[in-house]
Amino acid sequence: xxxxxxxxxxxxxxxxxxxxxxxxxxxxxxxxxxxxxxxxxxxxxxxxxxxxxxxxxxxxxxxxxxxxxxxxxxxxxxxxxxxxxxxxxxxxxxxxxxxxxxxxxxxxxxxxxxxxxxxxxxxxxxxxxxxxxxxxxxxxxxxxxxxxxxxxxxxxxxxxxxxxxxxxxxxxxxxxxxxxxxxxxxxxxxxxxxxxxxxxxxxxxxxxxxxxxxxxxxxxxxxxxxxxxxxxxxxxxxxxxxxxxxxxxxxxxxxxxxxxxxxxxxxxxxxxxxxxxxxxxxxxxxxxxxxxxxxxxxxxxxxxxxxxxxxxxxxxxxxxxxxxxx
Numbered sequence: 001x002x003x004x005x006x007x008x009x010x011x012x013x014x015x016x017x018x019x020x021x022x023x024x025x026x027x028x029x030x031x032x033x034x035x036x037x038x039x040x041x042x043x044x045x046x047x048x049x050x051x052x053x054x055x056x057x058x059x060x061x062x063x064x065x066x067x068x069x070x071x072x073x074x075x076x077x078x079x080x081x082x083x084x085x086x087x088x089x090x091x092x093x094x095x096x097x098x099x100x101x102x103x104x105x106x107x108x109x110x111x112x113x114x115x116x117x118x119x120x121x122x123x124x125x126x127x128x129x130x131x132x133x134x135x136x137x138x139x140x141x142x143x144x145x146x147x148x149x150x151x152x153x154x155x156x157x158x159x160x161x162x163x164x165x166x167x168x169x170x171x172x173x174x175x176x177x178x179x180x181x182x183x184x185x186x187x188x189x190x191x192x193x194x195x196x197x198x199x200x201x202x203x204x205x206x207x208x209x210x211x212x213x214x215x216x217x218x219x220x221x222x223x224x225x226x227x228x229x230x231x232x233x234x235x236x237x238x239x240x241x242x243x244x245x246x247x248x249x250x251x252x253x254x255x256x257x258x259x260x261x262x263x264x265x266x267x268x269x270x271x272x273x274x275x276x277x278x279x280x281x282x283x284x285x286x287x288x289x290x291x292x293x294x295x296x297x298x299x300x301x302x303x304x305x306x307x308x309x310x311x312x313x314x315x316x317x318x319x320x321x322x323x324x325x326x
Contacts, residue, residue: 012203137155218238
């Protein structure tokens, strides 16, 4: 079994795009590998430190939704990042040996700095985001990390940090490999990438009625004006939903759309039924978990206890390698 590490930022309720792009892979990996999955609330502070009023609530929501989707704490180590304090210490120690130039060349950092309209977000914490990610991964001596194309540079920095540590301190860190995730395009209601920041997402805290209404309002092929016009499924947000949540019928839907054999209203109704069957049980189970916060806290505490035991061993090795203490 390989050791796998991955996290989810608590920016609010998870949505269908999060499931298709990441969590579905988690559910597959937990069946065959040794997995550490966590709610990355430290990472949330790298860009969200100005307003933490909802951070506690959002952390609980994401944890509840992961459990409701099927992440199994009996199969994986599931925890909240800040509950394992070694993550912060390890990040600080790795920062001592990480060149600033490595961080400044990170594409995510460069893109944000080029387009930033909030100067107060130019913080050491945001620059140091890849080091915190490295600490998360190297703490558990991960063999592999599931990454999309946009995250690959972050993982390469993690590998460089591990190599530098091992070179300097005759070290104990393991270089993780990438599990490349095939990109899943999930457009939101307005045709842009599904994202909470765009306000176009179908989230798991949406009620079933809200989900159906959002699907009804989702844009389709803008060039298809009349019912008897042929459509282009490749530019249609609704067809994105069919590909993920109605895969058996998706080829038929594609053909019918291209030949004007189905209208957009009927197309939306079909996928709405499939999404309702998937979404409603997750919505209801997550709401049930959130209604019993003590139960949710116990699950988080159990996961943190398991993670902390491994983290303590790693940090003992790191401190010894760096000659810390008397």
